[in-house]
Amino acid sequence: MDIKEVKNQKPKVKGGFGDKIGEVIETSSAEFTAQCYKLTEAPPLGSLVKTQDKFGEIYGVVYNVETHSLDPGRRVLARGENMKAEEEIFAANPQLSKLLTTDFRVLLVGHVEGKSIHHYLPPKSASIHSFVYICRLEEVRAFTESLDFLSLIMNARIPVPVDEVAGACIRYTSQAHSDPNAFLIKAGKELAYMLSGEVNRLNSLLKRLK
Amino acid sequence: MTNRSSEEQTRLGVVVSGSLTRGVDVRLDTSISVEDIAVGRYVAIEGAKRRFFGMITEVSLETADPSVATTPPDVSDPFIADVITGTTIYGKLRVMPMLTIGSDAASILEGPQPAKTVPAHFSSVKLASQRDVEVVFGAEDEKRFYVGTPLDMETKVCLDIAEFVKRSNGVFGKSGTGKTFLTRLLLVGMLQKNTAVSLVFDMHSEYGWEGKTEKGYKVKGLKQLFPSKVAIFTLDEESSKRRKVSTDVVVRIGYNEIEPEDIELLRQTLNLTEVSAQTVYQLAREFGDRKWLETVLNLNEEEGKQLISRLNIHDSTYRNLRRGLENLRRFSFLVPKAHENSVQRILEYLDRGINVILEFGRFDDFAAYILVANLLSRRIHAKYRENAEREMGGEVAPSRPLVITIEEAHRFLNPEFSSQTIFGRIAREMRKYNVTLLVIDQRPSGIDAEIMSQLGTKITCLLDDERDLDSVLTGTSGKSELKSVLSKLETKQQALIFGHAVPMPVVIKTREYGTAESYKELGFLNAVELKKKTEKDIEDLWA
Numbered sequence: 174m175d176i177k178e179v180k181n182q183k184p185k186v187k188g189g190f191g192d193k194i195g196e197v198i199e200t201s202s203a204e205f206t207a208q209c210y211k212l213t214e215a216p217p218l219g220s221l222v223k224t225q226d227k228f229g230e231i232y233g234v235v236y237n238v239e240t241h242s243l244d245p246g247r248r249v250l251a252r253g254e255n256m257k258a259e260e261e262i263f264a265a266n267p268q269l270s271k272l273l274t275t276d277f278r279v280l281l282v283g284h285v286e287g288k289s290i291h292h293y294l295p296p297k298s299a300s301i302h303s304f305v306y307i308c309r310l311e312e313v314r315a316f317t318e319s320l321d322f323l324s325l326i327m328n329a330r331i332p333v334p335v336d337e338v339a340g341a342c343i344r345y346t347s348q349a350h351s352d353p354n355a356f357l358i359k360a361g362k363e364l365a366y367m368l369s370g371e372v373n374r375l376n377s378l379l380k381r382l383k
Numbered sequence: 384m385t386n387r388s389s390e391e392q393t394r395l396g397v398v399v400s401g402s403l404t405r406g407v408d409v410r411l412d413t414s415i416s417v418e419d420i421a422v423g424r425y426v427a428i429e430g431a432k433r434r435f436f437g438m439i440t441e442v443s444l445e446t447a448d449p450s451v452a453t454t455p456p457d458v459s460d461p462f463i464a465d466v467i468t469g470t471t472i473y474g475k476l477r478v479m480p481m482l483t484i485g486s487d488a489a490s491i492l493e494g495p496q497p498a499k500t501v502p503a504h505f506s507s508v509k510l511a512s513q514r515d516v517e518v519v520f521g522a523e524d525e526k527r528f529y530v531g532t533p534l535d536m537e538t539k540v541c542l543d544i545a546e547f548v549k550r551s552n553g554v555f556g557k558s559g560t561g562k563t564f565l566t567r568l569l570l571v572g573m574l575q576k577n578t579a580v581s582l583v584f585d586m587h588s589e590y591g592w593e594g595k596t597e598k599g600y601k602v603k604g605l606k607q608l609f610p611s612k613v614a615i616f617t618l619d620e621e622s623s624k625r626r627k628v629s630t631d632v633v634v635r636i637g638y639n640e641i642e643p644e645d646i647e648l649l650r651q652t653l654n655l656t657e658v659s660a661q662t663v664y665q666l667a668r669e670f671g672d673r674k675w676l677e678t679v680l681n682l683n684e685e686e687g688k689q690l691i692s693r694l695n696i697h698d699s700t701y702r703n704l705r706r707g708l709e710n711l712r713r714f715s716f717l718v719p720k721a722h723e724n725s726v727q728r729i730l731e732y733l734d735r736g737i738n739v740i741l742e743f744g745r746f747d748d749f750a751a752y753i754l755v756a757n758l759l760s761r762r763i764h765a766k767y768r769e770n771a772e773r774e775m776g777g778e779v780a781p782s783r784p785l786v787i788t789i790e791e792a793h794r795f796l797n798p799e800f801s802s803q804t805i806f807g808r809i810a811r812e813m814r815k816y817n818v819t820l821l822v823i824d825q826r827p828s829g830i831d832a833e834i835m836s837q838l839g840t841k842i843t844c845l846l847d848d849e850r851d852l853d854s855v856l857t858g859t860s861g862k863s864e865l866k867s868v869l870s871k872l873e874t875k876q877q878a879l880i881f882g883h884a885v886p887m888p889v890v891i892k893t894r895e896y897g898t899a900e901s902y903k904e905l906g907f908l909n910a911v912e913l914k915k916k917t918e919k920d921i922e923d924l925w926a
Contacts, residue, residue, distance in 0.1 A: 354462075361466030362413075369447035369471065376456050379463050 191309040195277065197224060200298045202281075203329070205233065207305040209275040212240065219341025221313050222279055224303040229286045231295050232308070232316055233279035236331055236338045240275040249273065279305070280329050280338070282322040292321035313349035317356070320363045327367055336374065339364070340381035357382050393510045395420075395476065398428060398502050406440055406479040406864055407501050409508045413469025417442050423868045423879070423890035425511040425533050426478055430502035433485045436495065436511065436519055438888060440864030441477035478508065479861045481887035482519060495519050495886055513538040519886055528572035530880070531891030540880075540891050542840075544572050547884035548579040548784050550839020551810045551820040553792075555827045555855055559597060560844035560874055563589055564896055566788065566823055567605070569842075571905050574609055574738055579784040581738040581821075582729065582763065584756040586747050586790045591615040591740040592628040602897040605740065608905060614732050616725075618716040618755065619744020632728050634741065636758065637721035638680070639673040645758055646708075648800055652750040653707035659700045669694060677719055680708060714751055726762040733763075736783060749794055757795065760787055761805040764818055771816040785818045792822040793829030801831040810834045828854040839883035845872040861888075 194216055199206035205224070209215050215238045216222055223232050242249050253262045263269055284295035308316070316322075326339045343360045347353040361379055368375040395415055401407030407428070411417065420442050428435040446452060451471055458464040480502065482495035490496075495518065516538040523529045527541035547569075554569070556562045567590055573579050583590050592604045592615065606613040606628075614631040617623045623630045643663040646653070650660045667675045669690075682690060691701045711717055732739050741759075743752060763785070770782045789795060789806060801807035809820050811834070822838065824830060828850035836858045846852050847870055855869070856862045859881060865888060869879050872890065881888035895901040 357462065358465045361462070362470045365447075365467055365470030372448050372450050372454060372456065372471065375467075375471065376454075376463070379456075379466055383460075383462055 190307055193304050193306050194222070195305045197299050197301055197303050197305060198276070200301055202294060202298050204236075204278060204280050204331075205299045206276055206278050209277065212270050212273055212275050215240075215275045215277050216307050217341070217345065219338055219343075219345045221282075221308040221316060221342070221346060222305050223308055223312070224299045224305050226300045226303050228297055229284055229295070231281060231299050232283045232285070232322075233281045233299075234322075234326060234338065234342045235277050236280050236329075237278040237333050238275065239277070240273060243272055243274050247272075278331075280326060280331065282325050283316065290316055290319075292319055293325070310349045313346050317346045317349065320360055323360065323363055324367060327364075336378045336381070340378055343382055395426065395508045395510060397505045397507055398478075399475075399504070401477075401501055403480070403498070403501050404861075406437070406477045406861065409476040409478055410445075411469075411474035411476060413473075415474070417444065417474035420474070420476060421534060422871055423534055425516065425536075425889065426476075426508055427511045427515050428478070428480065428502045428506050428508050430483075430506045433483045433490075433502075435480040435498055435502050435506075436482040436484075436515060436887065437478040437480040437498075438864075438868070438890075439476050440479050440861070440867055443475045443477070445473050445475045447471050447473070476508075477864065479864045481861075484518070511536075516540065520889070526576060526578070528576055529894060530568060530572070531878070531893040534877075534890050534892060540885075540889055542569075542572065542880070543884045544576040545578045547840055548573060548786055548819060550883050551822065551837060552840045552842070552882070552884075553822040553824065553827070553835070553838045553855075554842045554844075555824055555846060555851070556844025556878070557846060557874075558825050560872075561876055561878070561893060562823055562825070562844060563594060564596075564876075565842060565844065565878060565893055566590070566821070567594065567602075568894060568896055569821065570605055570738070570788070571608065573786060574605065574612055575906055577736075579786045579819075580733050580736055581740075581786045581788060582733065582760075583738070583740040583788040584752065584759075584790065585740050585742050585788075586752050588622070588626070588628075588742040588744060588747075590788075591742055592626065596897060600897065603902060605738065608902060609738075612736070613738045613740060615740050615742060616729065617742045617744060618746050618751070619742070622744030623742060628742070630742070631732075632723075632725070634725045634728075634755075635716055635718050635721040635723065636725060636755065638677040638717065638719050640721070640758060641676050641711075641717075641754070642672060642758075643667045643675075644761075644803060645754055648753055648757055648795075648804055649707075649750055652748075652753065653710055654703075655707045656700065656703050658697070659704035659707065662696055662700055662704055665694055665696070676708070676711075679705070680712070710750065711754075714746060714754075716746065716751075716755075726759060726766075729759065730763060730766055733783070733785060749791065752791065753794055756789055757804050757806070760809070763787075764805050764809060764816065767818045768816045782817055786821050787818065788821040788823065790823045792820075792824040793826045796822065796830045796834045798831045801834055807831070807834060810837050827851050830854065832857055840880065840885065841882050842878050842880045843869060843872075844878045845874050846870070859888075 195207040195209045197205045198208045216235045218235055220235050222235060223230050256262060281294055283292040327335055329335055347356045350356040361382060364378060365375055394412060396409045396411040398407045399410045422439050424439045426437055426439060456463055456467055480498040483498045484490060484495050516533055520540045521527050523539055523541050526543055526545045528544045529539040530542045531540055533540055554562050554566050570581055573581055585591055590604055591606050593601050594604055595601055606615055616632045616634050617630040618634050620633045646663045647660045666679055670678045729739050767782060770779060773779045774781050795804045795806045806820060809818050835854055841855060843855050852866050852869060856865055859865060868890060876893045878893055879888060879890050
């Protein structure tokens with residue numbers, strides 16, 4: 174598969190590669206939470222995103238996407254009992270898009286200082302209110318030339334199963350490479366080294382890469 | 384693999400552990416499949432300060448996690464198979480480092496030395512290049528004879544014939560594995576390099592004029608290739624005539640030449656009891672060393688009775704002895720009195736640098752073979768010994784080294800007889816008197832361990848009996864590793880060479896022998912070329 178074909182798969186990422194999709198609203202050394210500008214345009218699980226500030230770029234992998242009510246005291250109610258399509262709900266209740274919000278949580282996996290890419294945590298966490306962009310294909314390709322960042326995912330303590338996030342991330346980033354299959358094998362081997370004592374876990378993870 | 388071996392060098396993997404005595408373990412790179420590797424292949428290891436040369440002695444499958452063996456991954460999926468190959472599962476080699484070359488100029492000039500240490504961790508391991516093999520085994524020159532090529536390579540492995548003939552050597556292998564071909568090649572080598580002269584006791588008449596391959600093709604013998612340097616002696620003139628072999632000398636042996644030791648050696652083949660074999664000495668004392676056999680064979684019944692009562696020999700012992708000795712009568716080459724001294728004739732030829740091949744014709748049983756080989760060798764050895772002693776006194780020039788080739792060697796060199804036969808002595812005292820042995824045998828375990836340990840170079844085709852393997856490898860370093868190589872040789876055209884004449888053990892595919900091209904390479908000139916050469920020689924002579 175070549176890059177042109179990969180680009181044709183754009184609909185996978187709502188908003189498109191390189192677009193600004195949200196803003197950091199909570200930040201720490203190992204992760205940040207960003208709020209999406211549009212309710213339905215969250216980045217997919219495992220996608221590579223970045224933020225920028227004067228110190229450089231910080232790269233992260235989306236590990237959780239959550240849509241909830243803006244007001245923690247008010248629960249979202251089911252409204253579509255008498256409607257034929259889901260879209261009609263939003264049409265009939267235009268206020269909903271203002272009362273709800275989509276957040277996504279991002280695991281930091283590396284940063285760029287000057288021109289060099291480092292696959293470890295940045296010295297400084299992402300700035301609050303910094304914009305979050307979905308990485309462009311060439312950025313994904315450059316960042317995943319080395320797969321050292323996989324150990325950051327595999328060793329993360331997050332509420333979502335790390336194997337799922339790692340699998341999703343590898344599948345997502347493989348699309349940026351000219352030979353996705355070779356990339357998958359390379360990543361699979363990296364995982365095999367990391368999980369050398371856990372064959373069953375490796376097996377199920379490898380099945381998720383296809 | 385063929386594509387890869389054509390490259391200058393193929394990386395196999397890295398050294399991960401090991402020791403000098405066990406050999407080093409090499410983890411195979413992901414791109415190399417264990418199925419492309421064969422024991423006996425020859426590798427080069429790039430250490431930090433020196434290069435090592437070694438031989439693959441073991442190939443094994445390893446897993447990073449032992450539970451893989453109980454719950455194997457789904458390798459029917461090519462993706463999973465690709466990923467786990469080289470990571471979760473991988474191949475491992477055991478390499479025996481044998482030689483090393485330092486990187487400084489002095490050590491390069493010095494050439495390969497025996498390895499006294501192992502390469503450092505993670506040194507990279509490559510298949511040896513053609514050049515490496517050349518550095519180790521040397522190119523073909525006036526001393527070195529090309530015997531074959533290493534497995535999967537085209538470089539020539541050369542045997543240092545000058546060193547080879549300085550010690551007694553052995554060619555071993557099961558029947559049908561190519562011992563005869565190999566021996567013929569070695570004889571050609573010695574002949575071509577002119578370092579020694581050979582005396583071959585040719586039990587099955589296959590070295591002199593022509594031999595046969597297993598498929599039934601005829602191959603030229605030494606006399607056809609080098610007519611002016613080889614003489615064929617025969618014990619059985621009729622057989623030679625039937626085979627249309629032009630023989631140089633017909634060997635006859637007189638009764639007077641047979642000594643009591645010869646009979647003792649034949650005890651088993653002549654079915655003599657131990658007591659009757661001892662009685663022979665008594666008879667020899669009575670009638671004299673030169674006359675006893677003829678006298679005893681000519682005794683009539685009455686005289687026999689008188690003799691046993693005079694010498695106090697038991698009747699059954701005498702009968703047993705008599706029956707055994709009567710067997711000798713069927714050997715037509717044994718005559719009451721030989722007109723010509725065969726030993727003298729053989730020595731004359733050997734002195735002139737002409738190789739002698741003694742054909743046994745129809746007498747290809749052990750009794751005749753043991754009797755004649757032992758008897759002639761004893762005399763010839765005595766002459767050489769005399770000459771060597773004179774040489775020490777400064778009287779004469781050293782005689783040309785002699786290599787005596789014997790087949791079915793375990794019959795002469797078994798622990799029971801090796802101390803009695805001349806071959807046992809030649810093997811032990813080595814080159815002191817310029818006589819060495821080329822021992823050919825299919826049952827090396829039958830040969831006295833002391834003799835086996837004295838053999839300088841051993842060339843071994845496939846052997847699979849445990850005892851034979853042990854016996855061939857006695858006293859060799861890395862014995863168990865070589866054993867695995869040896870028992871996995873192919874049945875044809877493959878041999879392991881180790882010992883004095885090669886810097887390190889090497890598995891070779893034996894050089895081609897039997898095609899017109901191979902004869903040409905070995906120095907055979909056909910009629911037209913021979914004529915041209917003669918004309919040129921004459922011209923040179925008168926120029």
